[in-house]
Amino acid sequence: MTTDDIATTGEITRLARTALSPSFPGATAPGWLLDELERGLGGVTLFALTGNVPSPESLAALTERMRGAGAPLVSIDEEGGDVTRLGGHATGSPYPGNAALGAVDDPELTRRIYRSMGAELAEVGVNLNFAPSVDVNTADDNPVIGTRSFGSDAALVARHAAAAVAGTQEAGVAACAKHFPGHGATVVDSHLTIPLVDADLALLDRRELVPFRAAIDAGARAVMTGHLNVPTVTEGLPATLSHAAITGLLRERLGYGGVIVTDALDMRGASGAIGIPEASVRALIAGADLLCLGPNEHADTLRATLAAVEAAVRDGRLSPHRLQDAADRTDALRRWLSGEAAASPDRDAGLEGARRAVRVTGALPGWNGTPPLVVEVESSGNIAVGPTPWGLHPWAPDAVRTDGTDGDADRVLDRAKGRGLVVVLRDAHRHAAQRSLTTALLTARPDTVVVEMGLPVWRPGSAVYLATYGAAAANAQAAAELLGLVPAPGGTA
CATH class of the missing domain: 3.20.20.300 (Glycoside hydrolase, family 3, N-terminal domain)
Structure with a gap:
């Protein structure tokens, strides 16, 4: 033609x-x-x-x-x-x-x-x-x-x-x-x-x-x-x-x-x-x-x-x-x-992959029957990701979300008295407020467990640290299992 x-x-x-x-x-x-x-x-x-x-x-x-x-x-x-x-x-x-x-x-x-x-x-x-x-x-x-x-x-x-x-x-x-x-x-x-x-x-x-x-x-x-x-x-x-x-x-x-x-x-x-x-x-x-x-x-x-x-x-x-x-x-x-x-x-493949991806530094604590306070620190997403939910709150009996502003560390520490503390981050290397809050919490509570659900670029040296390499529901469940927030395969929380 x-x-x-x-x-x-x-x-x-x-x-x-x-x-x-x-x-x-x-x-x-x-x-x-x-x-x-x-x-x-x-x-x-x-x-x-x-x-x-x-x-x-x-x-x-x-x-x-x-x-x-x-x-x-x-x-x-x-x-x-x-x-x-x-x-x-x-x-x-x-x-x-x-x-x-x-x-x-x-x-x-x-x-x-x-x-x-x-x-x-x-x-x-x-x-x-x-x-x-x-x-x-x-x-x-x-x-x-x-x-x-x-x-x-x-x-x-x-x-x-x-x-x-x-x-x-x-x-x-x-x-x-x-x-x-x-x-x-x-x-x-x-x-x-x-x-x-x-x-x-x-x-x-x-x-x-x-x-x-x-x-x-x-x-x-x-x-x-x-x-x-x-x-x-x-x-x-x-x-x-x-x-x-x-x-x-x-x-x-x-x-x-x-x-x-x-x-x-x-x-x-x-x-x-x-x-x-x-x-x-x-x-x-x-x-x-x-x-x-x-x-x-x-x-x-x-x-x-x-x-x-x-x-x-x-x-x-x-x-x-x-x-x-x-x-x-x-x-x-x-x-x-x-x-x-x-x-x-084959959704089993998804959870298998998420479990195999988690990397743990340090010895995970037990909670002695008292659930820890889970603190999720806000992070800005991007347009491609959109407002997809993330974090450990679906498996945590007590979870709060914060933007890491001044005074949040004191409020978190007061609420976490007498029990464990878990702080959940997402690409902390890109968010100063996440790093600042985490550092303050670790200074007062060295037993704080840090969970990074983005890229594990910034790592606080003293913390028990979990890197999930992503914030999908499967990644969150894999971390929750390791933390004892949900029964792991073949075991109990």
Whole structure:
């Protein structure tokens, strides 16, 4: 088909629509979305915070309704651990996240857990999971990756990236390795600005790109771009909008032939200065195939983006054959998704992994029949994690949460008189109030037990210390068992 043929047969609009993955509010597909699906809309991205996932049952009904209107790639962020959407956003995930799996370092366990998560997604009609995160987390102060990474060693991350991809796809769900070319060395959040990755190609080759090669070799059906400025590669652009990053590095250098998905284009790292429609055009020109528009980008954004893509083709900025190439790749993914896959949820794997991940320093105390006071110190989350519940309070008869302000130490010490004291932290290395309160408590009560549910970077030297490598429900239960707050397997509290 020639360019003129495409321009005169309405193919531009059809092809542009296949590249878009908008969102919508609520648990029922709105009329505009069903109409767009009937016209060939390529995908739909689901978000817990917009009410798409009140329960697995409602989600299954929703995806069935959408498939009655079209054949969308139905995507979601289900990483396990701290980033969970499938019910875990309300209760915490039954699966530990990547940091815990990296601490265990058993790729077969990682494969088993991702296969189980994939099976749960398949049961409710989700066929594209925006996971695993294969970023090598080399920056302790990384505000957005942290426990979402398998670790700071490229080889370790690579072997677990391959296992996660294999497990997900054994369940018949497409895996999406992210955030290319690697978000682990950043100290700002791409939701808010464009992070800088200060690495030349040689460093990228031996660090950031190692897990992506492993994921590609494992057959990853999708790769997600990050809105990352890597000056030696992207020339000041975010990778999502960079032809050199997507086509030059990912397609040509790494030889990747699957679907390339953008991270959400509403993020300021992608569209803050230019808007979502223009960012969409530039991402397509760069070589992206499927555009995730963002959690609050509905009918109006979809229509504005379609109009921008059509104008870019008419103006000669965007080749219609680039649109056809993108459509061909997403169609190939749909054909793969139509194959048979047999996997069942295996939630026992999640708790097993969480238990194996906990690291204990010092001798755990007994409580002599009197439950300890559990103090959870507030920590700011990030946009990717969202307001997912965390902490030990579901298993603690007496638990309080504090922000660590002046005077809290005295109030806690008074309340803990005559019994044990447990302080629960989350990424204390990033939160001065957590460190200050913990130090004050340990000064007065050296028997205080410290539980770190983020990355164990800051460790008070004198404390009995538990590191869970994540704040999922499974991680919390594993810590509660060790602390005697809940009966452990084969024993009593």
